[in-house]
Amino acid sequence: MSEEMRNPFISNTPSSSPAKSRVQSGNRITKRDTSSSSSLTSVNSSPLRRPRSSNGGYTDRFLPNRTNMDLKSVISIGSSQLPRLVPSDSDNHLEVRREQEAHETFDAVLKNELFGEKLCEASNENEDSIERIKYTATFPYREPSTPPRSQEASGRDALLSPSPSSPATPRRLTFENHSKPSSSSMRGASLLTYCEKKASRPSAASLLQSQYSSSASPVRPDSKKLLLSPSKKVRQISKIPFRVLDAPSLADDFYYDLVDWSSADMLAVALGKSIFLTNNNTNEVAQLAKTDDDYTSLSWVGAGSHLAVGQANGLVKIFDVEKKRCIRTIPGHIDRVACLSWNNHILTSGSRDRRILHRDVRTPEPCFEEIRTHKQEVCGLKWNVDENQLASGGNDNVVFVYDGTSRKPILTLAEHTAAVKAMAWSPHRRGVLATGGGTADKRLKIWNVRTSTKLHDVDTASQVCNMIWSRNTNEIITSHGYSKYNLTLWDGVNAEPIAILKGHSFRVLHMTLSADGTTIVSGAGDETLRYWKLFDKPRPQAHAASALLSTFNQLR
Template sequence: MSGYSGNPFINNTPSSSPLKHADNNRVTKRPLGGPSSSSLMSSPTRRSRTTGSATYGDRFIPNRTEIDLNTMASIGSVANLPPAPPSISEDQVELQRELQAHETFDAVLKNELFGEKLLRDAAGNESSIDRIKNTRPSRVNLSESIDEEAPTTPPDSVGVDSQIQSAPVTPHRNLHSHSEDLFKPSSNATRGASLLTYRERTGTRPSTASMMQSQFFDTTSPVRPDSKQLLLSPGKQFRQIAKIPYRVLDAPSLADDFYYDLIDWSSTDMLAVALGKSIFLADNATGDVLHLCDTENEYTSLSWVGAGSHLAVGQGNGLVEIYDVVKKKCIRTLSGHMDRVACLSWNNYILTSGSRDRRILHRDVRMPDSYFERIEAHTQEVCGLKWNVDDNKLASGGNDNMLFVYDSTARNPVLTFNEHTAAVKAMAWSPHKRGVLGSGGGTADRRLKVWNVNTSQKISDVDTGSQVCNMVWSKNTDEILTSHGYSRYNLTLWDFPTMDPVAILKGHSFRVLHLTLSADGTTVVSGAGDETLRYWKIFDKPKMRAKPDSVIFNSFNQIR
């Protein structure tokens, strides 16, 4: 007996996200003075006005040169938004939000500078930026607000770009009687830069809050109505993925061994966890934790049968036990391995086990024999096994960096993949496309590869940046979730077939070696060497699809 009694799990879920300390936001003052007055860190000095020059020390008067006109033309063109980096430092959801913010800022800036309309056509695919580019600007009409004798900008300073028809009109300095009219925002059909209007100076300076309020809600706001509508309209809705687990449980004695597989979730919503020399069952519906069994050796792997009524357990001495979880009793002990059993996988009534003795054994639990087939294709420890029940194919990965695919219980593999350069433990079959297999390599490899076993072709290959310890393929979406070890200790959600990182989940402080998916396909439980189990709500429940109409059954219903 290992000494465990009652519930070994301790709820360690944080009540709220930690707040940033005030020290992190402390602003360091710039040092004043210095050995040199021209130092970049020193305060700028005010230059004296020069006689006969247009440059003064307290202001800057721009000159309409060819460079300025090219700058105006570049602003009038479509913005060059920063492309998504190829690295996986950030997930795609955050990148898409950033790109949307860039597009909104670019659209508002162009509308305020050039006065184009921001119309949204629900039936078309043209974006607001495309409309700004394609809309031809009209001439500024300030005849009602500017004296007839007010000088205008000479025609020679007009830009060469076809989009800019005329230069902004410089209003007369004496505009006290018309300041209120000029401060009103431009209409949607009037071309003009509302940000460049003049108004009278007041004795008091308005507060920041009043300025922000006037920007959006006052009738005299300098922001154009269409810009205001764009800023206040809801943006594109992105997928919400919780970046923190909704439940964290302490799991003492959870082994930190790359070759072990110590958690599995049954079809009856029961989570099995091996902690040292004991196995516990956690009912997700009720939250109850039951003690199943103990051993004098060490548990190295476990796997539920498809119906969820029996649990297969591998031990360090090479034995495999089958437990009836209802009776909490071991109903059978299977021998055949001479070393630890690192992986188990079910295919209906066939239980397949892989061991450090380099053997794969097929066992029919209906027969009295311990096994009926032995495979010795690997030259080192077998650390990964996955059955594809629908196609009746088996995939095995080993510490020899090899990946084999077998047809049913055949002794010789039908496919051999040798592109990985480290141990292949993480494997998952696609539940959406037949014959698609994903595999991940260890520390020296770090690559996630997807294969089509029907055509023997590699579909995709991506560098994950760290050791791939485990993976699951989502039942509800065509996405792959991988858990990582050296040296990032996170979970990464990949979109298939683009293989873009959708989300990166952080929280574990050691290698995330164990991974399992719930029966409904919405929740993932991860276990790591930090002796914690973390529950992640990642996927939504699949939407009910309407069944297609059947001519035969419709006719049958009409006859009845």
Template sequence: MDLSNPFMSNTPTSSPVKGRGSASSRRSGRVERLQGSPTRPPRRSRNPGAVVYSDRFLPQRTEISLPAIQAIGSESGGEGFAGRAGLARGGSVDTENQVEWQRERTAHETFDTVLKNEIFGEMLARGAVGRETSIDRIRNTTSSSGSRAGSDSRSGSPLRSSDTEGYSPLRSGSSTHHSSDTELHSAPVTPRKLFASDPHIQGTTNSPRGATLLSYSQRSSARRPSTASLLQSQFIDPVSPVRPETKQLLLSPRKQVRRIAKVPYRVLDAPSLADDFYYDLIDWSATDMLAVALGKSIFLTNNTTGEVFHLCETANEYTSLSWVAAGTHLAVGQGNGIVEIYDVAKKKCIRTLTGHLDRATCLSWNNYVLSSGSRDRTILHRDVRMPEPYFERLQTHTQEVCGLKWNVDENKLASGGNDNIVNVYDGTAAQPTLTLTEHTAAVKAMAWSPHKRSTLATGGGTADKKLKVWNISNSTRISDTDTGSQICNMIWSRNTDEIVTSHGYSKYNLTLWDFPSMDPIAILKGHSFRVLHLTLSADGTTVVSGAGDETLRYWKLFDKPKHRIPTSSSVMFNSMNRIR
């Protein structure tokens, strides 16, 4: 029962048949080789006026209609390449790889912007307002029904119809011919200029920005430069082959996409960790001490030093445990209904509290008040400074009380039961001020928001599978999400406005949700049994999960919060609290 050891932790092508062949075959082979060269113009046949085309040359576009420009100029991710890529994946987002999907979408949006700017940058710059660049115009273009292909030319597009007349993004030295989108009236031309500083390439483009990826030129009769010199000229030449706005976009710092490790960085063996939905057997203290109840024993792990030691054992079975806020004392519930309080420094039980007639399955602290819920359907409030075992008994549930959560800042208590009911109390009042009855299964998983006042999240069991968020102050439901699996436990992150849920039947995973959008950010897999136990580290960065597969897994999900300088109003408010 040692917790200190982690789990370690091109198919070749066939050669052509050699032979002399006929004269016509040899002659056609020479023609094909000449046509396949990327540096030679297409050969003409013997018939006068006929042109032999090859697939190595791009035809010249003599005109692009306004609806086509409007469609390509629409917002990235809508009708652009990123949007079409999303449709190609089936029209839905892979919720199990949300972070990777966001990174892919960002790359598609950058590609869209670069391509549109290279093709339509000069046209967009004509109508620029002030210092707005073509990149800004592409980013600020909104997708609307009036900017789809085939819409009226007077729709809300940043491009005027007069700007499109006679414009061809792929230019040659020849005159421009007007045609439809599908008609091509000019013969293909050879690319003429790739790098402005290359003396072997003669450019004839009239673009004020120099060479572009889409400009064309004719090669001189000089010797063809080597590949090394071309690559060297690309990096040494101050004139970039792309527009200045595109170059600035590509060289600008990128927004860092959050990375979440999909595997735990540490796995501990936890033999005899109970596989019971109603138990709560792990908790992390403010002093960075992890407590784990394994069968009839409790072990403590110091995550700073890695030390593991045995705290206590019982003839019964441990069913719940909870650290006091200071992290110096640990409350432990047993299968016979007794609640014990241990001084961790002395490794000694200093208090034994009675009152329950059956197992005590949930515990929660509010300063010096310890509340316990039991299968005897009662909630007991205990003042640890008083000699009496409890000072208030609540009988508001008709079945086992399986969840208790104190909101210490607002002095509110939430309780969930096997009767599918959630009750909210003001302090230690005997009757609830609010009763929530929308769940259709037992409610064990509950979490108060550390960022918004009077915001409570609750999760239902196997027959419900719903993650609901409530505004307690006005008794309204903020969101209702079907998770597709039994919700066994829940944590609301202190560092970010996100919720972590652990699941049982039948997914056995952890899910990270963004609030208030309730989009799944990441799904963490690894356990092979129900993930019943969940706790958060003292610094709010790491989540530890425990399951019936008798393992504890450490997941690094959040970054440390940035230090915030308190405002004058908060300083005054804190000083008033200290005076009171």
């Protein structure tokens, strides 16, 4: 880049000295009268005008301003974009976002101060130009419709008579006890001002206050508005769990799902051949059941009164939590039950025998529908209760979506290259499903089931073992195995990572969400349960009273 491009304030005057610009005739110097000399001196002293001499002479007094700049410099600097910061695995992505926003704000204010009049497109956009510059990070420049006659003439014409397409310039700022610019055609704030010497020097606080509160602020009105606007509250996420519990004999098996939190604020954990219940309010721990076979999966019914348990021998048991006893044993599978999911009174189970069974717990029959679509073990099941749709993932790397309890799937997703256990339906957008692949895949994919399109595809750099979509915020939390052993918080809109939580030393296979939607409990092969406070409680929404209902109440 040339020196002119690096410094747009460099004058275009030639290097010849003022003595060479004098008009010589032989050995005599032509003399001018005093009146004309004084008038020329006043013209030459203006920082915006240059004398027009027939021999091409230039004055050595040229002060830079915002409008008389090189066209190439404006385009080069104005269209430059900030480099995107890429955080490492150990960095907090929120801090990186905060730093990126600070860079964008500074860049927007700087470019607006230097090129604000040239970078705006229309006069009605003058007030909102700084916001547009900040959030788009691009500064479009449109050349004038008529080609300029020359750089000097175009700059002078732009100063004396601005074109209708250029934005209206803020009124010329007046400075108290400052010498006014010598030309009345100055636009905006002057870059060079002089202050008279005062008897007492004001304090720094008073100077800063007067700078932003006075109408004679040296920055543009839109820049001042941005600088004085209240900053957005930054969310704080703790990377340290606020509670850690020992979980001896917690299975380190990818196909098991041994932790679940009920709507009644009761946490169920299967440790080896026993099931324990933890009351989150009283912190009391009670043993619910014990068996000779290993427990492989847990799932609470929506009301939180009953717990469905899958075993390694293929049986499914339903426990009454209040009575603390098994009220029903349902056969059907011939191998371990790896996943369970409820849809009101329908309990759906998936097994290593490659079958999906739908059971109506109100009837005595073991099942009323059997699905054989997967070619290997069914390791993931998620009901979308609001839309009555079921998603199943298998060890055959395929995800199927069913409409209700129908046998034939309405959608087949076969882009993963490893087992799909982690799945989650979006509670904020209808028909949106997130899936995560195993060790050979390591990808997080978000689908729109209604349109059969893929919205996002992100490489997580680690095995995706489990997944939860937050109800309070549009965010996804994923747990990982080989080889990161961490939890990652993702933005549900653009699938960008927000924070990485570390603490486990083995694969984070089990994960559940609290009843209020604020706390995540993760379980790993290191035989610990860790409580993470990641989300805030939802704000109560005031529902508008129906006019028809209010009229009906008045009639009653």
